[in-house]
Each structure stands twice: as structure tokens, then as C-alpha cells.
Amino acid sequence: MSGLRILVGCKRVIDYAVKVRVRPDKLGVVTEGVKHSMNPFDEIAVEEAVRLKEKKLASEIIVASCGPQQNQETLRTALAMGADKAIHVLVEDKDYSNLQPIHVSKLLAKIAAEEKVDIVLLGKQAIDDDCNQTGQMLAAILDWPQGTFASKVVKKDGSLDVTREVDGGLETINIKLPAVITTDLRLNEPRYATLPNIMKAKKKPLTTKKPSDYGVEIKSSHQVLSVEDPPTREAGQKVESVDLLVAKLKEAGFMKS
Amino acid sequence: MTKTIFFAPVSILTSFGSLADTMFSRINRPHWAPRPHSLSQTVALLRRLQSTLVIAEHNNEVLTPVTLNAITAAQKTGDVTCLVAGSQCGKVAEELSKVNGVKKVLVADNEVYKGFLPEALTSLVLALQKQFNFKYVIAPASATGKGLIPRIAAKLDVSPISEIIGIKDKDTFVRTIYAGNAIQTLKSSDAVKCITVRGTAFEAAQTTGGSGVTEKVSGEAVKNDQSSFISQELTKSDRPALASARIVISGGRGMKNGENFGMLYELADKMKAAVGASRAAVDAGFVPNDMQIGQTGKIVAPDLYIAVGISGAIQHLAGMKDSKVIVAINKDPEAPIFQVADYGLVQDLFKAIPEMSSMVKV
Numbered sequence: 001m002s003g004l005r006i007l008v009g010c011k012r013v014i015d016y017a018v019k020v021r022v023r024p025d026k027l028g029v030v031t032e033g034v035k036h037s038m039n040p041f042d043e044i045a046v047e048e049a050v051r052l053k054e055k056k057l058a059s060e061i062i063v064a065s066c067g068p069q070q071n072q073e074t075l076r077t078a079l080a081m082g083a084d085k086a087i088h089v090l091v092e093d094k095d096y097s098n099l100q101p102i103h104v105s106k107l108l109a110k111i112a113a114e115e116k117v118d119i120v121l122l123g124k125q126a127i128d129d130d131c132n133q134t135g136q137m138l139a140a141i142l143d144w145p146q147g148t149f150a151s152k153v154v155k156k157d158g159s160l161d162v163t164r165e166v167d168g169g170l171e172t173i174n175i176k177l178p179a180v181i182t183t184d185l186r187l188n189e190p191r192y193a194t195l196p197n198i199m200k201a202k203k204k205p206l207t208t209k210k211p212s213d214y215g216v217e218i219k220s221s222h223q224v225l226s227v228e229d230p231p232t233r234e235a236g237q238k239v240e241s242v243d244l245l246v247a248k249l250k251e252a253g254f255m256k257s
Numbered sequence: 258m259t260k261t262i263f264f265a266p267v268s269i270l271t272s273f274g275s276l277a278d279t280m281f282s283r284i285n286r287p288h289w290a291p292r293p294h295s296l297s298q299t300v301a302l303l304r305r306l307q308s309t310l311v312i313a314e315h316n317n318e319v320l321t322p323v324t325l326n327a328i329t330a331a332q333k334t335g336d337v338t339c340l341v342a343g344s345q346c347g348k349v350a351e352e353l354s355k356v357n358g359v360k361k362v363l364v365a366d367n368e369v370y371k372g373f374l375p376e377a378l379t380s381l382v383l384a385l386q387k388q389f390n391f392k393y394v395i396a397p398a399s400a401t402g403k404g405l406i407p408r409i410a411a412k413l414d415v416s417p418i419s420e421i422i423g424i425k426d427k428d429t430f431v432r433t434i435y436a437g438n439a440i441q442t443l444k445s446s447d448a449v450k451c452i453t454v455r456g457t458a459f460e461a462a463q464t465t466g467g468s469g470v471t472e473k474v475s476g477e478a479v480k481n482d483q484s485s486f487i488s489q490e491l492t493k494s495d496r497p498a499l500a501s502a503r504i505v506i507s508g509g510r511g512m513k514n515g516e517n518f519g520m521l522y523e524l525a526d527k528m529k530a531a532v533g534a535s536r537a538a539v540d541a542g543f544v545p546n547d548m549q550i551g552q553t554g555k556i557v558a559p560d561l562y563i564a565v566g567i568s569g570a571i572q573h574l575a576g577m578k579d580s581k582v583i584v585a586i587n588k589d590p591e592a593p594i595f596q597v598a599d600y601g602l603v604q605d606l607f608k609a610i611p612e613m614s615s616m617v618k619v
Contacts, residue, residue: 019571020435029439041553101407102416127552129434131419133407136375140411145376145483148404151546161487166400167321167500167555169491169547173372175484185536185553186546221416225429225442233578236599238590242612245584245602252582254504254561255528256618 003059004118012074041123043190044183050082079201080193086206098220105137110214124182135182145175307335309393323397325461357463372486398453410451417451422458436552436575457558502531509535511566515543527617551576569594
């Protein structure tokens with residue numbers, strides 16, 4: 001069997017440990033000078049692709065990212081984890097605030113077709129916009145089946161068995177190749193890039209493209225009217241003992257007295 | 258016997274109920290919410306003009322409760338038609354036709370909808386969209402809804418709106434970003450608005466009082482040779498479902514192992530509560546992942562949330578900070594969870610939980 005060709009989408013986001021601050025103009029959050037890293041779910045997607053390659057099920061891993069110049073750091077990280085080549089779709093700053101899952105999925109669809117990939121692996125959601133849309137939209141545009149929120153992927157002949165994290169537990173579906181998979185947290189534990197691999201990644205091919213190369217126009221049908229801080233909770237109180245806590249809960253009717 | 262409480266004005270202590278009321282109003286009427294007057298006017302206007310499809314979630318036997326919350330949200334956009342797609346799902350259609358606010362129930366009964374696979378459901382919704390020309394397609398923000406709505410939106414070439422927590426007017430919606438640390442208000446100019454609804458942000462629609470017309474739709478044309486359902490492994494529990502429980506007790510890394518969750522189950526059963534967990538507890542294998550509460554797990558907003566041995570990372574707070582009353586039990590007085598807790602007990606959970614359990618009368 002010739003190996004599968006896998007495309008992995010990677011988003012550069014504000015690091016998950018950073019406490020975000022709303023901008024004074026209330027149209028977004030402060031991103032300048034803030035630590036960014038690869039979206040955690042995308043790291044899981046890269047890891048899964050690399051594991052498929054290590055099992056000799058995949059032949060080539062292409063990573064792609066849409067966004068400003070700095071996204072190349074994200075792509076280098078993916079290359080250092082074991083991806084073979086990278087495509088950076090450079091989105092100018094003026095367009096980047098309008099870039100939405102619908103645009104990214106259109107761009108990835110073009111790349112997937114051009115690179116003749118069999119599987120697209122994406123994170124289930126980006127931790128900045130929390131949309132959870134791109135994988136599903138990409139599957140729709142390509143007219144491929146989707147295996148969302150995957151916690152286990154098993155290759156079959158011409159198809160994949162995907163175990164999905166659903167509300168009441170787990171479910172397993174079979175999807176025919178080519179297919180789109182989105183990763184959930186428990187799919188794997190992503191590896192750290194080692195220094196030698198980081199050095200090697202610098203020599204791996206990275207192509208820069210523009211959205212117009214793929215005929216995709218970044219025009220958003222959504223207009224952000226405001227971004228605001230969530231309502232803050234007033235400080236509570238410390239109770240000294242279980243007795244007192246239970247008394248409070250009884251008073252409020254949460255327990256029988 | 259005198260017990261002291263720190264930092265609490267006496268007026269609040271004398272009535273926990275009034276505290277809960279104050280918090281209730283704060284949470285349910287945030288600063289971005291439209292005034293009731295203008296909303297009712299808008300709704301009245303919209304009802305005459307707009308039509309909304311709600312994709313009902315069910316297991317072929319009963320409706321999933323989050324559908325009722327989605328219906329409430331949908332009523333703010335227009336006349337509500339519900340779609341029940343499944344196999345032998347007549348009972349669900351009947352249940353839905355009685356839900357207050359539901360004007361019409363479309364029933365697509367066919368084996369092709371087994372497992373509610375998005376490949377089959379999308380084709381069905383597209384066919385219905387052609388026929389009825391809905392202005393809104395809405396589903397609960399559950400695993401099924403999140404999987405389905407963006408697929409439909411892409412086929413319609415529109416930009417979906419995920420997990421809304423508010424509807425300002427016919428094209429303006431409110432949602433959270435960055436794990437609930439910012440609230441975004443956006444205006445959509447798409448001709449069809451494809452939306453998922455965060456259940457905890459909207460009241461459940463009444464299950465009586467409705468008189469929806471039921472109409473069978475042909476699902477014959479829908480074929481799906483791309484995907485198939487194999488099996489399901491649902492966590493069995495007699496406790497209430499997390500998303501709709503009035504009380505939720507959650508354990509974190511501090512529980513140390515899965516067996517120790519037994520303590521929480523015992524307390525939960527006495528208090529008729531659901532049991533949740535932090536990501537740390539799930540990743541450590543203490544409990545199954547469908548119990549995870551947080552940005553990447555379930556979002557809950559019960560009347561009472563008791564966090565046990567949970568530090569309160571941003572990602573966990575995203576899933577529970579709209580709870581009306583939050584209690585934290587943690588031996589680390591510096592744990593961030595105490596910053597959102599209405600009542601904090603700094604104590605070893607292994608002492609506190611059994612003691613608490615022994616004090617609860619069944």
C-alpha cells in the first residue's frame with residue numbers, strides 16, 4: 001500500500017496559559033507582545049500524523065497555516081515535530097482580523113486538492129475564537145466525511161474507524177477515505193521537539209502563498225461590534241468549617257435540614 | 258458554639274436566598290443584554306417575517322433536554338419549526354409537538370439517520386432549506402450540533418456562529434471567546450444564519466402548551482455511503498445529566514485517584530447532584546472524559562457548583578463560572594478557584610467530604 005498523504009492545519013494562537021486582556025477600543029484582545037504558541041489541539045493533530053508516519057501508514061505530512069508572518073514559527077514547530085513540508089498562506093494584517101473558519105476551510109480545501117492528500121487532520125477547536133468549525137466546513141467543501149472530536153483513529157482498508165468523544169461517552173464510526181479528522185484532547189500526548197529536530201526543521205521546505213493564489217477572498221460576513229470583559233463575580237467568603245458550609249447550603253435549600 | 262465567617266457582611270449572611278437572588282439577576286441580565294421592552298418588540302416583528310429551523314437532538318426515544326433551551330433561543334428569531342430525523346422517532350416528534358413555541362415538527366424517519374451522522378443529516382437539511390427557505394438553522398451546542406451546523410453552513414456558503422449566549426436582534430449575537438474570558442458581540446450579514454446555542458444561557462422551553470403541526474418529510478433521497486455508525490459506549494449513571502443538573506459536584510487532581518471519587522458519588526447521591534471533573538482528573542484516568550467540565554468539555558451553570566480539589570485553571574472556569582453559587586473545597590488557600598467561589602472552605606477534602614456527607618439527610 002502506498003502511504004497516505006496527510007495535511008495538518010496549524011493555528012498560531014495566544015498561549016493557553018496567558019490571561020487575555022480586552023483592548024481599550026473594545027474590538028478585540030491585546031495580542032501585541034503576548035506569548036503565542038501552536039493551538040494545543042493542532043499539536044495533537046501533528047502528533048497523530050507523525051505517529052501514522054512512524055507506523056508506515058503515512059508517506060508525507062504537509063502542514064499549513066494561514067495568518068501573518070509569525071505563523072512561520074508555528075510551522076517550524078510542526079516541522080520539528082516530524083512534518084515534512086510546510087505551506088504558509090500569508091494573510092496580511094489588515095485581512096487577518098477578518099479571517100474566519102470559512103476562509104481557512106476554503107484555503108485548506110484548495111491545498112488538500114493540490115497536494116492530493118488522503119486525510120486532513122485539524123484540531124477540534126482553536127482556543128482563541130473557540131469556534132469549532134473549520135474541520136466540519138472543510139469536510140463539507142471537499143464533500144468528504146468527517147470524524148470530529150477523535151480520541152482514537154484506526155486505519156482500515158480504504159477507511160478509518162474513528163472513536164469520537166460525544167456527550168454521553170464515546171462512539172465509534174467508520175469513515176471512508178479521503179476524510180477530515182478533528183482531534184480531541186485525549187487522542188495522544190504530543191511530543192516535544194528536540195534541539196536536533198528543531199535544527200533540521202530549519203532546512204525543511206516552507207512555501208509561502210497568498211490567499212489570492214488559491215482564489216480565496218478574505219471578506220467576512222461577520223462584523224465584530226464589541227469585545228468586552230465578562231461580568232466579574234464578587235468576592236465570596238471563606239467559611240471556617242464544614243458545619244458552617246452545610247448550614248449555608250441548608251439555608252439556601254440545597255440540602256435538607 | 259460560635260462559628261465565625263470571614264469577610265461577610267451580616268446582611269448577606271442572614272439570607273443566603275437573597276444572595277442567590279442577587280447573583281441570579283446579575284448573571285441573567287448582563288450588561289450586554291437588550292432591555293426586555295425592545296426585545297419583545299423585535300420578537301413581535303420577527304415572528305411575522307422569519308422562519309427558523311431547530312434541529313432536535315434525541316436518542317429516538319426521548320428529546321435531549323438541551324433542545325428545549327435551543328428552542329427558547331430560536332423563538333427570539335422567528336417561527337420555530339423543529340426537525341426530528343432518526344429511525345422510529347415518532348415518540349420524539351409527539352413530545353416536540355407539545356413543546357411551547359413549536360409551530361411545526363418535520364419528521365424524517367429513515368434508517369439512513371442511524372447514529373445521526375452529519376453526512377446524512379446535512380443532505381436532509383439542505384433539501385429542507387430549499388423547500389422552506391429558513392432564515393435561521395439552529396442546533397444545541399452539543400457534540401452533535403457542533404459537528405453538524407458548520408457542515409451545513411459551509412454547504413450554504415455562510416459563516417456559522419458557535420455557541421451563542423445571547424441574541425440582541427435578528428442579526429446580532431453574543432458569544433464568548435478565549436475560554437470565556439471575553440464576550441464578543443457580532444453582527445452577521447449572512448442570508449441564512451447557522452447557529453449553535455449554549456444551553457445554559459437560555460431557559461428550557463415548556464414541554465406543554467404547544468400544538469405544533471407534524472409533517473412527514475421524505476428522507477428517501479438522502480443517501481450516505483461515506484460514513485457509518487459502528488457502536489456507542491455511553492457512561493451509565495443514575496445521577497442527573499451534567500448539563501441540566503441543579504447541583505454539580507466536581508473533583509480535580511486533588512482527588513488523587515479514581516476510587517476516591519466514590520466519596521463524591523456518595524455525597525452527590527444524597528444531594529441529588531451530578532458529578533463532574535476537571536481535565537486533570539480526566540487526564541489522570543480518574544473518571545471518563547464525558548465528565549469533563551471546561552472550555553474543551555461541558556459547560557454547566559447549575560444553581561450550586563461544588564469544586565473539590567480543583568485549583569481553578571482558566572480552562573476549567575470557562576465551564577462553570579456562570580453557576581449561581583460556587584463552593585470551593587481546597588487545602589491550598591491560594592488556589593484561584595477561591596477567587597470565584599461564593600463560599601470557600603480551606604480544608605483537606607479527605608476530611609471535609611466525608612464529614613459533609615454524614616451531615617446530609619437523605
